[in-house]
Amino acid sequence: MISSPTQYLKTRINQDSVAPWLFSLPGILLLLAFLVTPFLLAVTYSFTNLRLLSPIPLRFVGLENYVETLQDPIFYRALANMLLFVVIVVPVQTGLALTLAILVNQKLFAVKAFRTIYFAPVLSVMAVAAVVWRILYVPDGGFINGFLGAVSGGALHPLWLHSTSTALLAIIIMSVWQGVGFQMIVLLAGLQDIPEDLYEAANIDGANRWHQFRFVTVPQLRNSLLFVVTITTIFAFGLFDQVYVMTRGGPLNSTQTLMLTLVDVGYGRQRIGQASAIAVIFFVIVLAINIAQRLLIREEEA
Amino acid sequence: MAMRRLAVLLGLFTVLGTACTSGGGGQTSTAGCTGKVSGGPVTVKLWFHSGTGAERDVVASQVSAFNASRSDVKVQLVLLPEGQYNDQVKAAAAGGQLPDILDFDGPFLYNYAWSRNLIPMDSCISSDLKADLLPSIVAQGTYAKHLYGVGSIDSGLGLYTRKSLLTKNGIRIPSGPQDAWSADEFSKILKTLQGAGFKKPLDLKLNYGATEWYTYGFSPIIQSAGGDLINRSNYQSADGVLNSSASVQALTVFQSWFKAGYVDPNDDDAAFKTGRSAISWVGHWMFVDYKKVYGDDLVILPLPNFGTGSKTGMGSWQWGITSNAKSVDAAWAFVNYLLQDKQIIQYTNANGAVPATKSAIAQSPQFAQGSPEYIYVVQLQSIAVPRPQTPAYPTITQSFTKAIDDIVHGGDVKTALDNAVRTIDKDIKSNDGYPIKG
Numbered sequence: 121m122i123s124s125p126t127q128y129l130k131t132r133i134n135q136d137s138v139a140p141w142l143f144s145l146p147g148i149l150l151l152l153a154f155l156v157t158p159f160l161l162a163v164t165y166s167f168t169n170l171r172l173l174s175p176i177p178l179r180f181v182g183l184e185n186y187v188e189t190l191q192d193p194i195f196y197r198a199l200a201n202m203l204l205f206v207v208i209v210v211p212v213q214t215g216l217a218l219t220l221a222i223l224v225n226q227k228l229f230a231v232k233a234f235r236t237i238y239f240a241p242v243l244s245v246m247a248v249a250a251v252v253w254r255i256l257y258v259p260d261g262g263f264i265n266g267f268l269g270a271v272s273g274g275a276l277h278p279l280w281l282h283s284t285s286t287a288l289l290a291i292i293i294m295s296v297w298q299g300v301g302f303q304m305i306v307l308l309a310g311l312q313d314i315p316e317d318l319y320e321a322a323n324i325d326g327a328n329r330w331h332q333f334r335f336v337t338v339p340q341l342r343n344s345l346l347f348v349v350t351i352t353t354i355f356a357f358g359l360f361d362q363v364y365v366m367t368r369g370g371p372l373n374s375t376q377t378l379m380l381t382l383v384d385v386g387y388g389r390q391r392i393g394q395a396s397a398i399a400v401i402f403f404v405i406v407l408a409i410n411i412a413q414r415l416l417i418r419e420e421e422a
Numbered sequence: 423m424a425m426r427r428l429a430v431l432l433g434l435f436t437v438l439g440t441a442c443t444s445g446g447g448g449q450t451s452t453a454g455c456t457g458k459v460s461g462g463p464v465t466v467k468l469w470f471h472s473g474t475g476a477e478r479d480v481v482a483s484q485v486s487a488f489n490a491s492r493s494d495v496k497v498q499l500v501l502l503p504e505g506q507y508n509d510q511v512k513a514a515a516a517g518g519q520l521p522d523i524l525d526f527d528g529p530f531l532y533n534y535a536w537s538r539n540l541i542p543m544d545s546c547i548s549s550d551l552k553a554d555l556l557p558s559i560v561a562q563g564t565y566a567k568h569l570y571g572v573g574s575i576d577s578g579l580g581l582y583t584r585k586s587l588l589t590k591n592g593i594r595i596p597s598g599p600q601d602a603w604s605a606d607e608f609s610k611i612l613k614t615l616q617g618a619g620f621k622k623p624l625d626l627k628l629n630y631g632a633t634e635w636y637t638y639g640f641s642p643i644i645q646s647a648g649g650d651l652i653n654r655s656n657y658q659s660a661d662g663v664l665n666s667s668a669s670v671q672a673l674t675v676f677q678s679w680f681k682a683g684y685v686d687p688n689d690d691d692a693a694f695k696t697g698r699s700a701i702s703w704v705g706h707w708m709f710v711d712y713k714k715v716y717g718d719d720l721v722i723l724p725l726p727n728f729g730t731g732s733k734t735g736m737g738s739w740q741w742g743i744t745s746n747a748k749s750v751d752a753a754w755a756f757v758n759y760l761l762q763d764k765q766i767i768q769y770t771n772a773n774g775a776v777p778a779t780k781s782a783i784a785q786s787p788q789f790a791q792g793s794p795e796y797i798y799v800v801q802l803q804s805i806a807v808p809r810p811q812t813p814a815y816p817t818i819t820q821s822f823t824k825a826i827d828d829i830v831h832g833g834d835v836k837t838a839l840d841n842a843v844r845t846i847d848k849d850i851k852s853n854d855g856y857p858i859k860g
Contacts, residue, residue, distance in 0.1 A: 169852060172516050173537035176854055188848070258689040282687065284831065368632050371831035387509050388820045389849055390533075 159403070166397035172390035185397035195398075198369075198376040199405075201288060205295075205377075206356040213296045214348055217303030222337075224304070225311045235308070239301040246298060250365035253294045257281050257366075281367055284374040291362050291375055298362075299355065303348045310344030311337070346417060350410065357406050378402050454545030455751050462494030464752040467521035469500050471507040471739065476710070476772035484768070488759050495752045497523075505633075508816070515539045515744075522747040523756060527634055528562045528573065528737035529809035529819070535565040536813035536856060540742045542568035546754040551761060554779040558802050562737040565811065566858045571740035572757065574766050575775035578798035578806065579639060579734040580722035582694060582702040582712050588721075591618050595721070598797065599805045602724040602732035605675050612684040615700045622686035624679060625699035629688045632827040637809065637819040638735045639703065640676070640826050645807045647672035647728035651822055652846065657812040658855055660846040664822070665839040672728040673826075673835045680830060705735070706798055709774030713794075722797050724805070736806035738775060776802060813856045817849040 169181050189195050224235045241249065256263045257280040268276040280290045314337065322332045338345075360379035363369060369376035369384075378398060386395025470481050478501065485499045500521065502510055508530060514520050520539060534540045547569065552560065556576055563571040588595050593611050596602050603611065615623035627635060641651055649669030652660045663669070679685050686693040694702035695715050702708065703725070712720055724732040741760065743753045759765060763782040770777045770786065776798045777783045788795045810818055821842035828838040850856060 171853070172512055173533065173539060174853065175536065175538055176857075255689075259687070261690065282831070368827075370632060370827045372828050372833045384820065387512060389817045389845075390512065391849070391852065 162396040162399050164396075165393050166400050168393045170393040170396070172387070172392055174390070181393065185394040186401070188394060189397050189401060194373060194376060194381060195378075197373045198378045198381050201373075201375060202357055202359060202377050204288065205292060205359055206353060208292055209295060209299075209356045210349060210352050212292075213300050213303060213352055214345065216296065217300050217307055217348065218341075218345075220300065220304040221307035221311055222333075225308055235305075238304055241298045242301040242305075244298070246361040247365055249298050250294070250362045253290075253362075254281065254366045257290055282371065284372050287367055287371060287374045291359075291366065294366075295356075295359070295362055299352070303352065306348055307341065307344050310341045314340040350413060353409065353413065354406060357402075357409075378405075454542065455754050457751065459494045459749060459751045459755060461749070462752070463496055464494065464749045465496045465498055466523060466747075466749070466752050466756055467498050467500060468523040468525075468756065469502055469511070469521045470525050471504045471527075472501045473504050473739075473773075477769070480769050480772045484760060484765055488756055492755070495755050497756050518746070520744040520746040522744060522749075522753045524742050524744050525739050526571070526742060528571070528740050529811070529815045531563065531571045531740060531742065532565045532811055533813040533816055534742065535568075535570040536858070539745055540570045541745050541747070541750065542570055543572065543743060543754065543757075544569050546743075546750065546758070547572070551758070551779075554781050555761075556776075556778055556780065556783075556802060558736050558806060558808065559778045561811075562808055563740060571742040572761060573738050573740040573778050574760050574769050575738050575773070575778055576798075576802055577638075577736055577738040577775060578706050578801050579642060579704070579725055580706075580797060580801075581725060582704060582708065582720065582722055583700060584716055584719045585721045586719050587615075587700055591615065596723055599724040599732045599734075599801055602727045605672070605726045605728045608726040609675065609678065609682075612679060612682070612701075616682075616684060618700075620698070620700045622684060622693070622698065623700045624684045625686050625688050625693035625702040625704070627688060627702070627704050628685065628830070629691045632823045634819060634823070636823040636826040638705070641809070641822060642725055642733035642735055642807065643672050643676055643728055644669040646725070646730060646733040648730045650807075650810075651818050652810045652812065652814070654810065657810065657814065658850055660818070660843045664846070665836065665843045668729065669839060670836050673829055673839070675728070677829050677832070677835060680832070706774045706776065706795065709795060710772075713774075720794060722794050724797065724801065732805055734801045734806050735809070736802055737808055814846065814850050814853070818846050821845040 166185050167180055167182060169176070169179055220238050224231055224238065257265075259265055259277065259279045259282060262280075264280070265277060268278070278286045281287050318336050318340070319332055322336050327335065358379055359377045360383070363375045363377055363380055364383070367375045369380050379402070382395050382398045382402070385391050385398060468485070470478070472478055482499060485497045489496055508527065511520070511524060511526060511530075511534075515534070515537065524534075524540075526534065531540065552569075555572065558576055559573050560569065562573065563569050585595065591614055593614065594603070594607075612623050627639065630636075637651070644650065644664070647668040649666045649672070650663045653663045686699045688699075693699040694708075694712065702712070709722070725734060726732065741757045743750055743757065747753045760769075761778065763777075763779060763785060766777045766779060766782040767786060769775070770782070774788075774795065776789065776795075777786055783789050783799060787793060789799050790796060809815065812818070825838040825842040828841075829835055
C-alpha cells in the first residue's frame with residue numbers, strides 16, 4: 121500500500137532503475153561478447169606473436185608489432201589513401217544525399233518511385249555491386265567508357281581501375297553511388313520533421329528559396345546532418361569490400377587501405393598478432409577523429 | 423552497409439577468439455592407416471574448390487560413384503568458391519572445423535603440414551601406387567620426409583599459339599624446351615605480331631588478377647634467369663635470390679612488354695579465343711577450351727628462356743587428410759579411389775591436366791609423343807620447378823604476387839622485389855625460421 125507521495129516516488133525510482141537495465145541487458149551482453157571482449161583480446165594479442173596456424177608457442181613480444189607497423193611504408197600509404205577517401209567522400213556523399221533528399225521530398229507525381237530508385241543501391245550487397253562495377257569500369261568495351269567516349273567524341277578514355285591516377289576515384293564514385301541512398305533516407309526523415317509553418321513564416325517574412333534553405337532547412341536538419349557526417353566518416357574509414365573485390369589495393373598501392381592491410385597480414389600472412397596491432401591503431405585513429413568532430417561541433421554550439 | 427561491416431568485423435573477431443582457444447595450432451593426430459575401415463558406415467566430409475564447371479562435375483560424379491560402390495564409407499562433398507578457398511581453409515583450421523579430406527593448391531601443403539592440420543599418408547599409400555606416381559607429385563606432397571598430400575593431376579605452363587600464324591609471319595617454331603625462344607627473340611616476335619595486325623599480341627591471363635596465378639605463371643621467369651623465390655639451400659631468406667640482378671633484369675624485360683603495349687588486359691577472358699591475341703601464356707587448364715576453337719592448328723610451346731633455359735611451374739591441387747579426420751582409413755579409401763587410373767583419366771579429360779600416374783599417362787593419347795600436350799610430360803621430367811617447399815609459402819606467394827602486380831602497373835622492378843624480400847624475410851624471422859618439429 122502506498123501511504124505517502126515520497127514512498128510512491130521511491131518505488132517508482134527503484135522500478136525505473138531496474139527496468140532500463142533489464143531491457144538493455146541483451147544488447148549489453150551482445151556488445152560485451154562481440155565487441156568489447158574481442159577488442160580487449162585484440163589489444164592483448166597485439167603484444168604477442170600469435171599466428172592463425174602455428175605450432176610455435178605463444179610469446180610476448182612487447183611493442184614489436186607496433187614498431188613494425190609504424191615502420192611500414194604501406195601503412196602510411198594506406199592511411200593517406202583512407203584520409204583522401206574520407207575527405208572526398210564525406211562532403212560529396214552528404215551534399216549529394218541532401219540534394220537528393222530535397223528532390224524526393226517534393227510533392228510530385230511518382231516521387232516514391234524516385235525514392236526507391238535512389239535507395240535501391242543500398243540494398244545491393246557491396247561485393248556484388250563491386251563485381252558489377254568492375255565490369256562497368258573496363259576501359260575497352262566497358263559501359264562507362266563507352267558512354268564517355270560517345271559523349272566526348274572519343275576524347276575521354278580513362279583507364280579507371282588500371283591506373284594509379286584514377287583507381288581511387290573509381291572506388292569513390294562507386295562508393296558514393298552505393299552509400300548515398302542511406303544518407304538520403306535519414307535526411308529525408310529529418311526534412312519531413314521540419315514543421316511546415318516555419319516555411320510559411322519565412323515566406324511571410326519575404327525569405328526566398330535560398331534563404332529558406334539556409335536559415336530554416338539547414339538549422340532544422342542539424343542533428344540529422346551531424347549523424348550522417350559521423351556515420352559516413354566511420355564507414356569511410358572502414359573501406360574494405362570494394363577495394364578487396366575491385367583492386368586488392370592496387371595498382372601500386374593506390375587503393376590500399378588499413379582494413380585491407382589488416383586482412384592481408386592477418387589472413388594472408390597469418391600474423392594475427394600484427395594484424396591486431398593494426399586493428400588497435402585503426403581504432404585509435406577513428407576514435408580520435410570522432411572525438412575531434414564532436415569537439416568541433418561543441419565549439420560551434422557555444 | 424552497417425550490418426555487413428559489422429559482420430566482417432565480427433567474423434574477424436570470432437577468428438581472433440577461436441585462434442586463441444584452439445591455441446593457434448590445431449590438434450595433432452598421429453594416427454595413420456590400419457588398412458581397415460571399422461565401425462562403419464563412416465561419413466567422410468570432403469571440401470573441394472569449385473574450379474571450372476567440368477572439373478566440379480567430374481568430382482561430383484566420382485563421389486556418387488564411390489558412394490554407390492561402398493557401404494562402409496559415405497563421402498559428403500562440400501563445394502567452396504575458389505577465390506577465397508585458402509582463406510576459408512585457414513579460418514576453418516584455426517576454428518577446428520576442418521573436414522576429413524581437403525583439397526588444396528599444392529604449395530600450401532607445407533604450411534598446413536607444419537601447423538599439424540594434415541596427417542602423413544605414409545602408412546596408407548601402397549608402394550605400388552607410390553612408385554606409379556610422377557616424381558613431381560611425390561616431391562610436391564612431401565614435407566619433412568613425410569607424404570602429406572597426393573594429387574590426381576600435375577600441371578604445366580606453355581605458350582598457346584597457332585602454327586599457321588607463326589609460319590605466315592616467318593617465326594621459328596621451337597621443337598621443345600631445349601630450343602625455346604630466348605627472351606629477346608620473344609620480344610621481337612611480339613613486335614612482329616603487332617606489326618602483323620595484332621594490336622595486343624600477348625595474353626597473360628591478367629583477368630585472373632593478383633592471385634596465385636601470378637606466382638605460378640610468372641615465377642618461372644626469374645627461375646629461368648637464374649633467380650628464385652627463395653634461397654632453397656635452407657629456406658631462411660629470399661635476399662640476393664628474389665631480388666638478384668638476374669631476377670630484376672628478367673622482370674624488366676617482362677615489364678617492357680607492358681610498356682610496349684603488347685599485353686592484352688583480357689578483361690573479357692577471351693583475348694586468345696576471339697583471335698585478338700596471338701599468344702596465350704597460360705597453364706594446361708585452357709587446353710580443352712582452346713582446342714575447341716583452333717583444333718589441330720593449336721600448338722603449345724615452352725615459355726621463353728631468360729638465360730638458364732626455359733622453366734615451367736608444376737604441381738596442382740592435392741588431396742590431404744586432416745587431423746580432424748574421424749577415420750583415416752575411410753578418408754584414405756576415397757583418396758585411393760580417386761588415384762585409380764580410370765578416375766584420374768576421367769578428371770584429366772575434363773581439365774586437360776597431366777595425369778598423376780605414369781600408367782594413366784600411358785593410357786592418355788593426348789599426352790603421347792607427337793600430341794600437343796606431350797610437351798607437359800617432357801617439361802615435368804626436365805624443366806619443371808616446384809614452388810618453394812616451405813611453410814613460408816603463403817607469405818612468399820602473397821609478396822611475389824604483390825611485386826608482379828606493381829611491375830605490371832609500371833612500378834620500379836628492383837623496389838618491388840626488395841619489398842617482397844623484406845616481407846618474406848621478416849615473416850621467416852617472426853616464425854623462428856619455421857623449425858621442423860617431431
